[in-house]
Amino acid sequence: MKFKPIIPFEPMSSDDVPQGKEWVSQIKWDGVRILTYFDGIEVRQFNRKLNERTKHFPELIDVNSYCKAKSVILDGEVIALDQKGNPSFHEVMRRDGIRRMDRVSHVMQAVPVYYMIFDVIFYNGEWINNYPLDKRLDILSDIITPNKYAQTVPVQQDSRSLFEVTKQHNLEGIVCKNLNSRYIIDGKTSDWQKVKNYKDLIGVVGGVTYRGDVVNSIYIGLYDDKGKFWYVGHVGTGKLSKADWKGLTKIIESLKVDSNPFINEPDKQKNIQWLKPLITVKVQYIEWPEGHTLRQPSIQAFVNQDPKECKLT
Amino acid sequence: MHTVWKGSISFGLVNIPVKLFSAVEDKDIKFRQLHKECLTPIRYKKVAENCGDEEVKPDDIIKVYETPQGKYIQITDEEINKLKEEFELKQVSIIDFVKLAEIDPIYYDKTYYVGAESNGTKPYALLSEILKRTEKIGIAKVTIRSSERLAAIRPHNDMLIMETLHFPDEVRDSGSVPYASHIDKSAVSEKELQVGMMLVDQLTTKFEPEKYTDTYRTALENLIQEKIERNLFVDTPDKDVKKDTSNVYDLMAALQASIDKTKTETAPPKTRKPRKKTS
Numbered sequence: 278m279k280f281k282p283i284i285p286f287e288p289m290s291s292d293d294v295p296q297g298k299e300w301v302s303q304i305k306w307d308g309v310r311i312l313t314y315f316d317g318i319e320v321r322q323f324n325r326k327l328n329e330r331t332k333h334f335p336e337l338i339d340v341n342s343y344c345k346a347k348s349v350i351l352d353g354e355v356i357a358l359d360q361k362g363n364p365s366f367h368e369v370m371r372r373d374g375i376r377r378m379d380r381v382s383h384v385m386q387a388v389p390v391y392y393m394i395f396d397v398i399f400y401n402g403e404w405i406n407n408y409p410l411d412k413r414l415d416i417l418s419d420i421i422t423p424n425k426y427a428q429t430v431p432v433q434q435d436s437r438s439l440f441e442v443t444k445q446h447n448l449e450g451i452v453c454k455n456l457n458s459r460y461i462i463d464g465k466t467s468d469w470q471k472v473k474n475y476k477d478l479i480g481v482v483g484g485v486t487y488r489g490d491v492v493n494s495i496y497i498g499l500y501d502d503k504g505k506f507w508y509v510g511h512v513g514t515g516k517l518s519k520a521d522w523k524g525l526t527k528i529i530e531s532l533k534v535d536s537n538p539f540i541n542e543p544d545k546q547k548n549i550q551w552l553k554p555l556i557t558v559k560v561q562y563i564e565w566p567e568g569h570t571l572r573q574p575s576i577q578a579f580v581n582q583d584p585k586e587c588k589l590t
Numbered sequence: 591m592h593t594v595w596k597g598s599i600s601f602g603l604v605n606i607p608v609k610l611f612s613a614v615e616d617k618d619i620k621f622r623q624l625h626k627e628c629l630t631p632i633r634y635k636k637v638a639e640n641c642g643d644e645e646v647k648p649d650d651i652i653k654v655y656e657t658p659q660g661k662y663i664q665i666t667d668e669e670i671n672k673l674k675e676e677f678e679l680k681q682v683s684i685i686d687f688v689k690l691a692e693i694d695p696i697y698y699d700k701t702y703y704v705g706a707e708s709n710g711t712k713p714y715a716l717l718s719e720i721l722k723r724t725e726k727i728g729i730a731k732v733t734i735r736s737s738e739r740l741a742a743i744r745p746h747n748d749m750l751i752m753e754t755l756h757f758p759d760e761v762r763d764s765g766s767v768p769y770a771s772h773i774d775k776s777a778v779s780e781k782e783l784q785v786g787m788m789l790v791d792q793l794t795t796k797f798e799p800e801k802y803t804d805t806y807r808t809a810l811e812n813l814i815q816e817k818i819e820r821n822l823f824v825d826t827p828d829k830d831v832k833k834d835t836s837n838v839y840d841l842m843a844a845l846q847a848s849i850d851k852t853k854t855e856t857a858p859p860k861t862r863k864p865r866k867k868t869s
Contacts (some may be wrong), residue, residue, distance in 0.1 A: 304845065363841070378617075435853055535668050
């Protein structure tokens with residue numbers, strides 16, 4: 278049997294850690310959500326937008342090296358680490374964003390990835406998404422034997438402590454889950470709640486400034502429902518390397534325009550080179566006070582997304 | 591796969607939302623250049639003919655068209671963008687249906703897979719099935735990356751494929767190839783023809799593209815891979831810091847240590863795995 282890829286269950290955002298015996302929590306790994314489909318014969322991987330990723334992570338394709346199920350659908354996050362050993366979205370994008378499949382083996386050596394598995398939706402010929410989380414986690418811990426590349430995400434009962442720990446280690450946050458909850462395909466309910474240490478958004482680059490002949494900051498905007506493009510902040514710090522900035526400088530050559538693409542005027546700053554809003558970027562920030570620009574934004578990585586989907590929410 | 595174009599195909603009253611994906615990828619190995627002396631990358635520098643060696647900044651460059659008389663006409667980005675918006679129809683209208691064999695392969699340019707959007711799988715299947723049963727392909731006009739192209743839409747398994755086609759005026763006249771007018775088939779004897787055709791018969795097989803690979807590229811890849819394995823890296827001055835051996839085990843162990851510490855500070859220890867509890 279061939280699986281049709283599903284849209285995974287998504288957590289709602291929450292400011293507080295829910296309390297009660299029925300709640301457990303797990304670290305929210307900052308990577309790319311990848312579901313693994315093994316029908317007993319063939320293994321395929323898809324992301325949450327149903328784009329196939331089977332060829333991107335060869336180290337994860339041998340499912341039977343870490344999972345003893347005869348057939349299975351696993352849900353997890355593929356992550357990569359930076360040089361200090363911390364999860365880095367920027368690093369994992371070097372694997373996920375690859376366009377030329379003949380380069381996979383080279384990049385695989387430079388950027389190892391890890392599969393942090395947190396759920397099982399199908400097991401030995403049966404859909405188990407309607408089993409309570411409690412039971413699914415039992416099955417998961419039973420069938421997974423962690424190896425160098427695949428791990429199960431530990432479950433914690435003391436959600437507040439775990440949240441404290443993610444703060445200490447500067448991780449994205451935690452996902453709190455109700456032990457009695459079902460896995461709702463293409464669903465988003467408060468049975469899963471994400472509590473984050475910092476916020477992020479995917480925005481569109483509408484302008485840049487240069488230092489010398491290399492770009493050193495970007496001006497970011499989001500679309501409203503009427504399709505108007507609003508400036509929300511500019512940022513020059515983050516995860517981009519010198520080579521990344523140089524690469525960006527080249528790419529934007531063909532996107533230059535003479536007039537401001539934003540509906541509003543960015544903070545007074547001369548010498549902005551306006552761009553056709555096409556490049557999308559993930560930006561982390563501390564706060565976004567109403568009527569102001571992003572506070573302490575920092576670039577995570579360039580991402581592949583339809584610019585029109587980058588909306589003010 | 592990366593979407594190169596998003597729009598819709600229309601024929602008759604049916605409108606099919608689609609995305610295009612490149613069907614082929616370039617596998618050429620790209621080289622970079624380093625200066626032999628200092629081992630840093632070579633780059634291009636834009637200079638103006640009259641202004642010495644000083645590099646011209648992007649802001650100080652304008653785009654012009656050169657006429658055959660050597661005169662220049664300036665075209666601004668705004669003017670180009672305006673035209674692009676005006677003519678970049680996000681719709682492919684099928685204007686004719688023809689037989690595949692009627693198109694000389696000389697017209698084929700690029701091949702794209704046509705992907706259906708979730709709300710358009712039914713009309714997509716309809717068009718694909720119609721083309722299959724009638725053994726026809728659709729001819730359409732489409733604008734990709736701001737240039738207008740002729741395109742052929744044909745079925746492939748259960749999918750649709752779009753081939754962009756060259757316009758007839760882009761195909762050069764074969765008569766201007768040297769000796770084109772000297773090719774004289776009356777100089778060939780019937781015997782030579784029979785022998786040649788017999789040879790063709792003997793060599794005739796089924797087309798199995800898997801049989802043919804780019805042997806030069808494979809050899810070059812092997813050479814590169816072998817040098818990587820032997821650590822024969824060029825000793826460049828500002829090389830990246832080597833990846834250290836940090837792995838996910840270290841990180842998870844560090845996190846677990848923090849969790850244990852936080853717990854002993856705040857609360858009596860609890861079982862780590864909650865699923866053994868009775869519920």
